Amino acid sequence: MYILACQGARYNVPFFFQGFHLKRDLERLITEALAALQREGVLSIDTLPTVQIERTRDARHGDFACNVAMVLATTSRIKPRELAERICAAIPAATFDIVEKVEVADPGFINFFLKFDLFHSAPAEILKKKEKYGRSNGGQGKRVIVEFVSANPTGPLHVGHGRGAAYGDAVANLLEAIGFNVHREYYINDTGRQMDILGLSVWLRYLERCGELIEFPINAYRGDYIKDIAIALHKKEGTSLCRSADVVMQGVPPEIDAEAQLDRLIEQAEALIGKEDFRKVTDLAIQAMLEDIREDLAQFGVEFDEWFSERSLVGSQAVEKVIDRLKKGRHTYSEGGAFWFKASGFRDEKDRVLVRENGQPTYFALDAAYHLDKFNRHFDRMIDIWGADHHGYVPRLKAVIEAMGEDREKLDVRLVQFVSLYRGQEKVQMSTRSGEFVTLRELREEIGRDAARFFYILRKSEQHLDFDLQLAKSQSSDNPVYYIQYAHARICSVMRQMEQKNLRWDPDEGVRNLSKLTEPHENALLATLILYPGLVEDAAQSEEPHQLAYYLRELANDFHTYYNAHQFLVDDEPLRDARICLIQATGQVLRNGLGLLGVSAPEAM
RNA sequence: GCCCUGAUAGCUCAGGGGAUAGAGCGUCCGCCUCCUAAGCGGAAGGUCCCAGGUUCGAAUCCUGGUCAGGGCACCA
Structure with a gap:
């Protein structure tokens, strides 16, 4: 039972709302309503659809909306509007612990208006949980290995590796935040x-x-x-x-x-x-x-739990173990002096060489051995983050995993698209051998770690990233990361001002007076704050840290707007305490979110 | 030739079977006697690449094009 104890008001929220993942909670409630209708024979369908709840764009449509009545209209032979009404009538009573009212709108939307109390409970919740706000245990301590960067040690990291590093680390942080036991690993290609x-x-x-x-x-x-x-x-x-x-x-x-x-x-x-x-x-x-490389990544804020050497596989019979397993399943053959794996039998387009004519194992054979090693370390889930140029490689690795008798679905390969560097209009050519490349180190020195990490994260990983150095350098103050950091610095500044003015903030008093926060700007900020835990979970599950980046921008925007419209350090003490609760909570969420992206939250700028 | 990605405002990009398609930058007009103007408000700006199809409904899904980037090793 999640209870916010406040003297003035007491918010009782049933156990299934404790994660503050409102979308999921509402989805569950609608699903229950559908199941009830099914039992009553109103809905004559075999399987319930996946209920989807979305945030509304228009405040007139409430806070969340559901389209399931329209989705089911055809199969159920009930008019969408009528079905929506019936669903509303069947919604469990517990819904109204968090929902003020439910409305049916044309052509069949079910709109949810959240209880105001819920918004007002957010700052207290955040101030109580502090850095734990937004953390959950959906991962249940399951072990997941995230392998990323893994650049060949033949040269310094360049800007492409930087993207993999920023992305992989953010994904790892996000998974940790939702309760996974994360192992960060770098695979060193030190043979060949x-x-x-x-x-x-x-x-x-x-x-x-x-x-x-x-x-x-x-x-x-x-x-x-x-x-x-x-x-x-x-x-x-x-x-x-x-x-x-x-x-x-x-x-x-x-x-x-x-x-x-x-x-x-x-x-x-x-x-x-x-x-x-x-x-x-x-x-x-x-x-x-x-x-x-190690030093460079450390400066970039990325640390690994393990640096796994390819050489360690060479002397350990690892390739032999792979071959043994494949042989047992009769998935191999010799041809043209080489030793082959029948990858084509496992959804790969052609067979692959494991041992070359000259007796040397291929890179593929070693990588199969490496992944077998991962399986032997009993991870529940494995994430590989590769450059997009390796995409053709995914089917053969999955094929060999399956052929070795392991579960190919445990491995999730995320491809990160290329980074193209520009200096103004001119594209910078990159090649490790020629030495003509911009290193991650140079990038950091030019635009700073925070800006670099945020910039990388801002694009979803499967998008090509055009990184204009001149733009990033000359207009660094326009970079959204500063916008967000500035919001945090401003909050810290308000606190400094408060002390200078010899004012004191009473958090308990503030929490008791949260209901005094009724301005539209305050509502907007509260509404955004309450979405954070659900957003972290969604971003983690979908391995999309850019969602968090966009959220933080929105949160900063809500704050800046509020800052401009209202004075926080007002004479009305209860109101002042409440407002400071709100902005302190905002600062906490900004810190938590930026932290997951590996970006600092400065107290002054 | 085959396989991946992508194409949304002038630029860089979010979103994505559903209600009037969003943001930043750029442009234009406003806002500091007041907690940091690295900020805020407003305006202009769109055939969501094209053509078919599925659907009550398509920018979103499917097929086929066009363009762009990247892959198709007994390299790693």
Whole structure:
């Protein structure tokens, strides 16, 4: 039983309203009404439809509306308006604990007008729960793994990774807020040819550092960060790994294609300094990159519970376990010297290679092993956040999960669309190897962490994001994040003013006088505050943090409008206490919401 | 060729089987003796890409186009 104890008024709200998820509560009540009509034989339908409640746009239509009477009109052979009336008559009495009145409107809408008391109970509820307001336990402590970013450690994070980081972290925060036990994980692709190219790139820069004249391969990693690692290598190893350019370039004919040239150079490097030392160079490079990435993400406000190394799978028979399972189900075969998985039998468009002709497992085989590992860690739910360029990869991963005998529905892959960078009208080309990209770090330094995170979140993930650096930089004060933060800062400022004026705020007195808040601006703000917990749940369940961003903008707007229209620090003490309750509650919700998005709520701007 | 996304105000984008389609920015007009004007109020601005279909009702769902971005490896 959820009771708000206030001396003046006592709000008794039945247990099923305690989450303040009003839409869901109303949906349940309508469903009950429909079930009753069904039992009475009024409704002769087999299955009840999913009842949908929506917020009204027009205040004349109340606070929430339901269209179910129109949806059911055809199948039930009852006129929508008449059906709506019957549904209203069958609504459980408990409804009127939160609903003032229910109206039927043409052509068959059922409109709900919420009780005013309910709005007035919001600030007290918020001030009581503080940072817990908006948190719930719908997730019931179920374990969910969110894997995101997982960028290859071949270069610094760029703005595309930033989007995945901002999105993934916000989703993780939201799921935590609704009671899931969230595990944040970063998968490190630290094996394969790309690592060799990374090591080679560093080694060649190191040779330059040693004074050798190297024609740097066009397809090697060209960014300056490679030179930095080379400097570190030089400091650590001196010239012991140096070989003359002539010897290095020997046997690398200039006319062969760029990729073949890289392979030859890697062979040369391993031959000249030994596989072991080349591996040491590569490892140094990987560690340097990971350190850079880790630090960068920490500055961005993103921390992981686990950094899962692909290498750890290589030595652990993980791929063999995958193959064993697939073999047992007879989902494999050999052809052309390679070892295949019959993915086409599991809704993928063609079969996939697990082990190459040269005996090396494919990336896919390792990723299957990685996901098998996730299953072995017994998560109830798994979310992968990938760049949209990997979308073709989803069916084969789901296929192999199913073929291994696991539940493919446990995995939810969210694709985050690309970020296109613009400087004014000009599109910025991005490529890790060429080194021409804007890093996440640069972005943060230019426009700040808060603006960057909010900007990323503002677009729904499946939308392409055009990020105009000039706009974000030059007009940063127009960025909606400042608008929201400003609302919070203003609230803090009011409190400072209050102290300066030697006024005191009595929260209990304020709560007792909440019914004095009757201005339209106050009603609007109260109505928005009360929607927050339901919104958090919806945003979390649909993995759409942008919903929260838009909500916070609306909340800030309600506050700014109120601020402009009314003085809070009025002489009427009970009214003043009540108004401060309202704005303190607003500040709390702004803090809670911004926190979930990884954005700060400054006390002054 | 096949597969994903998207197309909504001048620009960037929310929304999305239902009542008069929304916001920010930009433009125009107002508002500081007063808690921060990084704010507020108002105005102008739309064939929701096109054509069919389903439906009591389509910007929303389906089919087919057009345009844009991205995927279709024994790379990762």
